[in-house]
């Protein structure tokens with residue numbers, strides 16, 4: 110493209126026109142059209158399950174549309190295949206990363222490009238330099254020789270990002286690339302996005318974090334239940350109008366916390382907990398009915414503390430008291446016996462049985478409590494529990510027999526939450542409870558936690574989403590390099606203070 | 614109801630019409646059943662396969678195949694294989710496998726036969742009176758064998774296929790050394806009686822098989838342990854994070870497998886009062902075929918006991934059908950393989966039709982020129 114005339118509208122590199130798609134008779138997309146223009150970031154926003162990922166899969170050839178066309182570089186296709194899409198210069202960072210767990214980081218980053226370029230022989234020597242170059246560009250510190258299966262979610266996400274960027278793509282599609290990343294990595298990614306934009310790459314970006322949407326994009330398309338609600342320049346929107354278009358109602362993100370009975374005995378008391386190489390001397394108490402936020406940068410030790418309390422990686426030293434009683438937590442069973450529940454960070458691999466039904470997932474952790482006198486499971490009891498949470502948490506699916514695999518991110522998260530609520534825990538820890546969850550559902554999930562807390566459950570929310578911590582937490586603990594450095598209370602809990610204390 | 618049924622109604626073919634209606638209803642029930650998701654698919658497709666097999670042999674050689682003796686034979690031979698296949702299914706539900714099941718069954722049979730003979734040489738009446746105790750001892754040996762497998766897999770942490778390959782050799786080796794490689798004769802009289810008995814022309818052995826199947830189905834679907842077994846197979850990491858006691862579940866799973874194999878050993882003796890270390894060596898792989906045909910997911914998490922029962926019967930029908938049309942056991946082996954592949958193809962086609970349409974209908978490369986595309990088109 111040589112002409113730089115600004116008068117005529119820019120030609121899109123990829124457009125999807127009039128795309129419709131349904132799954133088993135249920136429409137997921139209805140007549141959706143979208144343009145990816147070189148040098149522009151187009152954001153796709155919408156509630157969980159509104160069809161964003163499905164649209165992306167259709168553009169990248171991973172799903173076949175029922176009707177509509179994909180136009181790449183002026184050539185129309187009724188549908189395209191994944192191979193042709195990659196060759197045509199379309200790279201995708203999928204929401205579930207789609208990485209090979211048994212290959213190293215470097216191999217994952219470079220391999221798809223090698224395969225797509227038709228190379229038959231793979232030379233390990235050529236892999237490292239290419240992978241190193243992209244790490245340098247993003248200023249990332251990933252161990253290229255580690256197997257991806259051993260990585261944390263954040264590192265997996267970074268690997269997936271690197272893989273898309275290592276190729277000379279003409280269009281890059283990012284389906285929620287920042288869910289597991291903290292502020293620092295996100296700003297580096299955005300800096301890179303700016304550079305790609307300057308090179309004339311067309312970008313499509315999906316995120317539930319509205320600040321990100323507003324910061325990074327030039328054009329915005331909002332979807333609701335598979336339909337395109339509005340499209341236009343991002344400058345014409347603000348957070349309020351976006352969330353109103355997304356949900357069809359006003360979303361209230363303001364801070365709501367209950368009054369605590371501070372005289373009641375502590376639900377959980379942690380004193381001088383240490384784990385070599387992860388955290389040291391961590392002490393805190395948790396009141397009955399309290400929602401306690403725990404925040405910190407990636408690798409600060411916040412996840413490790415939670416996993417020690419849940420018995421995944423027991424602490425080396427220190428004491429844990431639940432309801433005033435000293436409990437040695439060496440295994441997950443110990444933690445669950447002490448009525449501690451944990452919604453893990455990596456919900457796809459640690460939280461869910463993807464091929465099993467929603468119903469099976471909901472009762473997975475509370476099977477023992479549904480026993481009848483004869484040792485069999487009480488069908489009526491199970492049915493009640495399933496109904497209670499399937500309806501109560503408003504899990505959006507045709508019925509509770511649907512496999513969890515078919516759920517959107519936010520609904521899948523509700524299933525994990527349901528699984529733990531069904532165990533009636535006294536302390537529930539949630540690691541990134543609203544990662545990848547749309548703002549409407551996020552508010553609803555936070556409200557659910559408030560309700561459970563008001564009933565007497567104590568909640569620990571591990572998160573780096575400052576607005577979320579502000580909205581729901583009585584206190585916020587800041588972890589830095591394995592130590593508890595600040596405890597924020599009352600008026601100190603603001604988005605700015607949290608972000609400042611986290612990185613300072 | 615379709616419009617043309619209405620038109621014909623006026624021609625007052627009431628009888629034919631209600632028959633058609635019934636047929637229609639039956640058709641939709643079958644369709645629903647065959648289409649039911651997950652493990653039930655195993656049962657659905659095996660209903661079809663079993664009907665096909667029975668029809669085929671009933672047409673090819675009705676006189677022999679449909680003779681009461683042949684049907685009786687199927688009903689008597691199926692239980693021992695079927696119960697081992699069910700044991701295999703239970704273990705495969707966790708994502709594991711147990712190669713030692715047949716060795717355990719033989720071990721149990723040899724234990725019973727040896728105990729019986731030892732007591733019978735001094736006091737034949739006592740031996741027959743102690744029949745129940747002796748049989749229970751045999752089953753207990755099976756459970757122990759299974760528990761040891763479970764110990765190796767869950768506590769020591771050896772991969773199931775290797776752990777049970779090793780124990781298969783061990784159990785088999787001990788059995789050979791113990792019997793000196795020869796066939797043992799003698800079993801409690803009650804076993805012989807069970808082997809001969811029938812209720813309303815249905816062999817008791819077959820009824821035992823069905824009862825065991827129902828009990829295992831209850832275990833798998835209606836108990837906490839069964840659900841945990843399924844979840845462990847579906848996603849071991851999520852199972853761990855859901856506080857499912859992995860070791861205990863695996864230990865119990867393999868113990869149940871051993872128990873069922875021990876029971877199969879009892880059925881060996883009930884059919885024939887002889888025991889040897891090398892009985893049923895062809896069963897080892899056959900039961901894996903049956904379990905998978907019956908809808909067991911080889912990677913774990915999904916299975917259907919009903920499907921496994923039907924798969925057992927199907928293969929037994931094919932086996933006896935082959936005998937009826939005078940084909941050899943080698944040809945039967947070929948047939949097993951062919952059935953397995955056919956069902957798997959059927960499976961991947963029907964699942965890709967619902968999930969991955971691309972596989973069934975590969976896309977033309979989008980760069981292909983119109984002529985190239987025309988050439989590539991079927």
Ligand SMILES: Nc1ncnc2c1ncn2[C@@H]1O[C@H](COP(=O)(O)OP(=O)(O)OP(=O)(O)O)[C@@H](O)[C@H]1O
Nearest residue numbers: 132137157158159160161162163515516517518519
């Ligand atoms: N393979 C599938 N089978 C059946 N239904 C599906 C399948 N994939 C997606 N769906 C359904 O299609 C709808 C759109 O899903 P999609 O994953 O595109 O949502 P999304 O907008 O990406 O949501 P999220 O923000 O949670 O990622 C959902 O209702 C989902 O349940």
Ligand SMILES: [Mg+2]
Nearest residue numbers: 161162204518
């Ligand atoms: Mg999505």
